[in-house]
């Protein structure tokens with residue numbers, strides 16, 4: 143494995159550069175996936191049948207809280223990557239851990255929110271609107287869940303193996319993923335919740 | 341008993357029982373054979389766990405050929421049923437099942453792996469790379485495709501085939517109107533194969549963008565590699581749409597959601613839109629690599645470089661963009677209004693322009709060329725006029741007002757077979773003949789090859805041209821019978837005869853392979869066609885590392901230049917080469933996907949949950965795994981090289 147020391151650790155081998163490039167393309171596919179969900183949402187959002195509409199079930203407080211947690215986590219993972227570039231393994235692990243805790247908080251609230259919807263009679267089989275709403279939120283939530291496990295495994299590896307080109311590469315790619323989920327959430331927040339409540 | 345009833349076929353027939361027996365016996369024979377000849381270890385080490393792009397390619401090829409015959413038998417049965425009026429060979433339910441599985445198998449489990457075979461075999465060699473960017477992922481792509489295909493195929497004998505057409509339009513495909521598990525098979529088998537395809541897309545874009553030999557700029561890339569790059573870009577943008585649509589369809593059927601239902605807000609046209617936003621680009625995923633192959637073949641056998649290289653590239657880029665803007669031409673008659681129809685009518689017709697550019701470039705390459713009429717070239721020469729006819733009827737269909745006449749008639753069936761058989765299938769067979777010596781070290785028989793090309797073309801004309809006529813006269817598609825008084829009888833009989841001739845052509849391919857294995861000369865050079873690009877200067881058979889020394893490239897036809905101007909392609913010393921290790925994980929993980937899919941299809945929730953966890957366990961193992969491959973030492977490379985040169 144040839145290591146090019148003029149580049150940041152996560153880019154330092156050929157294999158690493160390929161992986162990062164490939165991951166960007168994967169994110170391109172993810173953009174298409176979420177774009178399809180959004181397009182479907184806009185097609186179906188006022189087709190509520192006998193079920194409730196958005197204004198009836200959305201509650202602002204938990205959503206604001208979720209947004210706050212996720213945006214902060216995007217910031218802390220940025221700090222984590224910064225620490226990684228400085229070679230400060232401990233700080234990096236801590237920032238990653240904080241990120242995951244914030245993500246966990248987000249997920250907790252989201253689960254609470256889903257229970258609330260169920261109580262309001264907005265289960266997934268209620269109407270076209272609830273189907274696409276819960277599918278879109280659920281897809282994002284599932285991504286966060288996968289991210290929590292993935293991030294945990296990366297922390298374990300950095301702890302055990304230290305900051306190597308390999309672990310740095312994995313951490314960096316994970317951070318791209320996490321930022322991406324954040325961007326998707328901003329769209330969900332603006333175009334599903336804010337628009338729905340107005 | 342209730343439990344087992346679900347796995348029974350809801351509409352059994354003699355053919356299905358016979359197939360069950362045949363499948364059972366074949367499986368037993370294969371298992372017994374492998375055990376008797378002690379080939380399990382070999383199979384596992386050399387094929388199932390392989391990460392070599394050339395071997396993965398060959399596995400795609402075998403799957404594609406097998407599926408060609410499965411889909412072909414379906415096609416013949418359809419034609420046989422329609423051969424005479426009021427025929428009772430098949431009943432309506434079986435006819436529905438057969439045209440559905442025929443369509444899905446042909447497009448997704450025959451044509452797609454055929455494309456994947458060429459991309460896997462050719463692209464790394466053509467760009468002078470040692471491998472694809474992610475060899476392990478490549479193996480996973482193949483096995484996911486394979487498991488998806490197998491899952492789809494067992495629907496025939498376990499639980500019942502899908503019967504709502506390859507487009508699976510809702511509400512017809514809903515739980516209410518398609519009661520058997522057939523459509524569950526459709527949704528989930530395609531989903532699994534589709535995930536594999538998406539990964540291939542990511543893999544090959546990375547490979548082509550990042551792993552080209554020194555000197556090969558984008559505008560010096562061989563035409564097939566260009567076509568593969570663009571097809572993979574389309575894959576990455578189109579397949580996620582399919583993923584979402586299939587997931588929603590699955591949820592509607594299994595969990596009672598209301599995406600495509602007729603009540604509580606659901607919208608059946610949403611399915612049609614999502615399906616074709618993927619489905620139309622999909623046909624360009626098939627045709628562009630076919631164009632790439634024709635470009636390679638026509639330029640090789642005209643002894644000239646491709647005319648209008650740049651316009652070839654730009655026309656493909658343009659086609660790929662337009663392919664995303666035309667999807668609604670598939671439902672002109674379903675009430676979307678004159679304005680929308682006009683827009684989609686125009687965008688559709690515009691595609692004819694870049695396609696025309698390509699046809700003229702091929703013709704101008706032929707002009708003044710020293711033409712050698714080999715089998716691959718013969719296919720290409722038959723392709724040009726036949727495909728042009730298909731293009732013309734395509735423009736006819738694109739006229740939305742006129743489409744009210746053609747819609748859902750045999751005219752449409754004639755049109756798309758007219759582009760897909762001379763366009764895609766002929767290209768695949770031409771490419772197969774062309775690349776066969778590179779894979780196996782001997783040529784396919786030319787005489788038999790030319791017979792095949794002619795039989796397929798004559799059979800094609802007889803089978804499909806009559807459908808244009810009966811279609812214009814109003815014979816509808818997807819209808820299992822018609823009455824004597826319509827007068828469609830004689831033309832449909834001609835069609836059946838044509839399909840039979842095509843069948844003979846396909847059987848001849850198998851015979852050709854058998855014949856050539858036995859009799860063809862093994863004493864051929866690495867470059868039997870006097871070709872122009874980098875896949876030919878490598879040894880035959882290609883060593884696992886492809887190139888002992890990475891070539892240096894100065895033009896889009898480096899090998900040709902090297903031959904004509906005495907350039908040296910391979911400069912420098914042999915160094916140790918890094919190669920990935922084999923792995924059983926892609927296969928095992930795909931097996932778990934298979935069980936997962938099967939469980940969902942039959943709503944077996946506990947195994948479904950267990951296998952979902954299983955899939956995540958595999959991903960976790962992969963995350964912790966440390967495997968950076970191995971190095972082949974210089975001495976070993978030198979030995980291999982001298983052995984290959986000597987032989």
Ligand code: HEM
Nearest residue numbers: 415416418439443446447451505506507817818819839842
């Ligand atoms: C031996 C050659 C073939 C024959 C005889 C044949 C015959 C047929 C017939 C008769 C139908 C119409 C069924 C109906 O609407 O009633 C059909 C449909 C179809 N065929 Fe073929 N076919 C052949 C090859 C292919 C190939 C190579 C492909 C694609 C790669 C293909 C793709 C399709 C598709 C997508 C449909 C539409 C299925 C649907 O309506 O859902 N066929 N074929």
Ligand SMILES: [Cu+2]
Nearest residue numbers: 620666667670
């Ligand atoms: Cu189309």
